[in-house]
Amino acid sequence: MTAPLLALDGVTVGYGLLPVLHDVSLQIRSGEIVCLIGANGAGKTTTMMTICGRPRVSHGQVVFDGTDISQHPTHEIARLGICQSPEGRRIFARMTVMENLQMGAIVANTPDGFESDLARVFALFPRLADRSNQRGGTLSGGEQQMLAIARALMGRPKLLLLDEPSLGLAPLVVKQIFEAIKELNAQGLTVFLVEQNAFYALKLANRGYVMVNGRITMTGTGDELLASEHVREAYLDGATGPEEEVSIS
Amino acid sequence: MAYFLQQLINGVTLGSIYGLIAIGYTMVYGIIGMINFAHGDVFMVGAFIALIAFLALTTIGITAVPLALLLVLIIAMVLTAVWGWTVERVAYRPLRESFRLAPLITAIGMSIVLQNFIQIAQGARVKPLQPIVTGGYELFHQGSFSVIVSNIQILIVATTVLVMGAFWLLINRTELGRAQRACEQDRLMAALSGVDVDRTISLTFVLGAGLAAVAGLLYLLYYGVIDFFIGFVVGIKAFTAAVFGGIGSIPGAMLGGLIIGLIETFWSAYFTIEYKDVAAFSMLAIVLIFFPTGLLGRPEVEKV
Numbered sequence: 331m332t333a334p335l336l337a338l339d340g341v342t343v344g345y346g347l348l349p350v351l352h353d354v355s356l357q358i359r360s361g362e363i364v365c366l367i368g369a370n371g372a373g374k375t376t377t378m379m380t381i382c383g384r385p386r387v388s389h390g391q392v393v394f395d396g397t398d399i400s401q402h403p404t405h406e407i408a409r410l411g412i413c414q415s416p417e418g419r420r421i422f423a424r425m426t427v428m429e430n431l432q433m434g435a436i437v438a439n440t441p442d443g444f445e446s447d448l449a450r451v452f453a454l455f456p457r458l459a460d461r462s463n464q465r466g467g468t469l470s471g472g473e474q475q476m477l478a479i480a481r482a483l484m485g486r487p488k489l490l491l492l493d494e495p496s497l498g499l500a501p502l503v504v505k506q507i508f509e510a511i512k513e514l515n516a517q518g519l520t521v522f523l524v525e526q527n528a529f530y531a532l533k534l535a536n537r538g539y540v541m542v543n544g545r546i547t548m549t550g551t552g553d554e555l556l557a558s559e560h561v562r563e564a565y566l567d568g569a570t571g572p573e574e575e576v577s578i579s
Numbered sequence: 580m581a582y583f584l585q586q587l588i589n590g591v592t593l594g595s596i597y598g599l600i601a602i603g604y605t606m607v608y609g610i611i612g613m614i615n616f617a618h619g620d621v622f623m624v625g626a627f628i629a630l631i632a633f634l635a636l637t638t639i640g641i642t643a644v645p646l647a648l649l650l651v652l653i654i655a656m657v658l659t660a661v662w663g664w665t666v667e668r669v670a671y672r673p674l675r676e677s678f679r680l681a682p683l684i685t686a687i688g689m690s691i692v693l694q695n696f697i698q699i700a701q702g703a704r705v706k707p708l709q710p711i712v713t714g715g716y717e718l719f720h721q722g723s724f725s726v727i728v729s730n731i732q733i734l735i736v737a738t739t740v741l742v743m744g745a746f747w748l749l750i751n752r753t754e755l756g757r758a759q760r761a762c763e764q765d766r767l768m769a770a771l772s773g774v775d776v777d778r779t780i781s782l783t784f785v786l787g788a789g790l791a792a793v794a795g796l797l798y799l800l801y802y803g804v805i806d807f808f809i810g811f812v813v814g815i816k817a818f819t820a821a822v823f824g825g826i827g828s829i830p831g832a833m834l835g836g837l838i839i840g841l842i843e844t845f846w847s848a849y850f851t852i853e854y855k856d857v858a859a860f861s862m863l864a865i866v867l868i869f870f871p872t873g874l875l876g877r878p879e880v881e882k883v
Contacts, residue, residue: 433769
């Protein structure tokens with residue numbers, strides 16, 4: 331097996347003195363969709379942000395494409411081709427949709443490729459093309475999520491990080507976004523996905539990790555995890571947020 | 580009527596200078612949320628650099644006025660920008676992750692350092708510059724009163740309009756400006772998009788100092804005398820202008836500068852010159868009661 335595109339190796343992270351991640355190890359190989367599931371506050375978003383250097387790891391390594399990036403500044407990590415659609419979407423509210431996409435294109439650093447990249451994300455999310463001169467802050471939640479993903483794609487990522495792309499969205503939009511992710515993956519994009527919406531995420535992913543209180547407790551293929559008694563109990567039945575109803579529809 | 584028009588011309592001239600300095604306050608506030616109290620003194624340093632540059636150019640025999648002005652402008656902008664960059668690097672960046680008041684305190688410290696440095700290096704007396712741009716046009720006269728727009732006033736307003744126009748394009752039409760605005764809105768997301776945030780903040784200080792240098796040169800040409808203390812009064816006025824227009828808003832800073840210049844001039848002309856500062860600051864207080872975020876400022880709350 332080839333070396334993974336991204337590997338977290340024994341990563342421990344804390345905010346101040348409070349440790350959040352304990353000895354987390356995971357691998358993402360080129361062309362895979364890997365998802366990380368877990369309850370609220372388990373450390374999923376922290377894992378995602380740690381890859382980008384915020385916060386920094388206190389122990390362990392983050393290896394991307396053969397280099398240890400755990401001490402790189404955040405903007406240099408982005409420029410290696412790790413593009414994130416972060417928690418809370420973080421749209422530049424006072425910039426137009428087009429300017430947001432131009433911000434995303436900084437990482438790609440190919441002025442000539444901008445138009446074709448733009449056509450590609452507009453084909454994926456036609457709604458954004460209609461809204462291209464509107465300010466980011468005026469978009470609906472679903473449109474902002476599309477914009478956050480589109481912005482990340484404009485960077486021609488080698489690795490796309492998606493943090494809760496389904497959060498707070500209508501079922502139809504969730505479906506649309508997950509289909510878009512699948513399509514991008516079919517074109518060869520590597521995706522690392524954090525989701526509370528475990529059912530959808532596991533169905534989509536090649537492999538998954540389960541996180542509890544800042545530790546990886548389980549790993550397997552998407553189907554294995556879906557079939558697992560423990561995962562079903564903890565994340566798919568009963569104890570669910572409103573998003574889980576989405577997965578039934 | 581003639582008197583009013585004359586005061587309007589004077590007010591716009593003064594307002595231009597305030598506006599150029601106010602942009603520096605507002606940009607720094609926009610990007611790192613601190614008031615750079617040393618900015619007025621950077622303006623003062625700019626004025627001194629311009630003065631020294633004039634004397635140096637005269638010594639080496641460059642006396643053609645347009646050429647000298649252009650050279651001085653460039654020299655003053657570049658050297659003052661270096662000062663602005665250094666202030667940020669030395670006094671603010673090490674405290675970036677510190678508590679909110681820390682950079683504010685070092686800013687006041689920096690202000691004192693710059694004032695005292697110039698006082699020691701250049702002396703405490705006022706420094707004169709012989710008039711370089713002279714003459715003017717009489718627009719019309721009413722009885723014995725003639726309305727005059729002097730060449731220096733034309734030069735100040737024209738330079739301000741040009742510089743602000745160029746600056747506007749830089750912020751709104753270039754990738755550099757986009758990165759600057761991105762850092763202003765969400766520094767973390769800007770970093771995740773590959774923007775070097777520290778570099779962008781440095782750039783903000785460099786741009787602000789460059790504009791302050793233009794203001795310093797124009798002030799020097801207009802008043803003909805400078806001393807180490809001008810940065811304090813003019814700086815406070817320009818800061819008031821930035822708050823007036825809505826701190827964080829660049830068009831607001833331009834507008835606020837203009838309004839403060841006009842208020843001050845008209846108050847001196849029609850009421851008492853001693854109370855012109857009181858008038859300007861009172862207007863600020865009144866405006867803030869009705870527009871808490873300033874004239875063009877935006878409320879902090881944003882749709883998430």
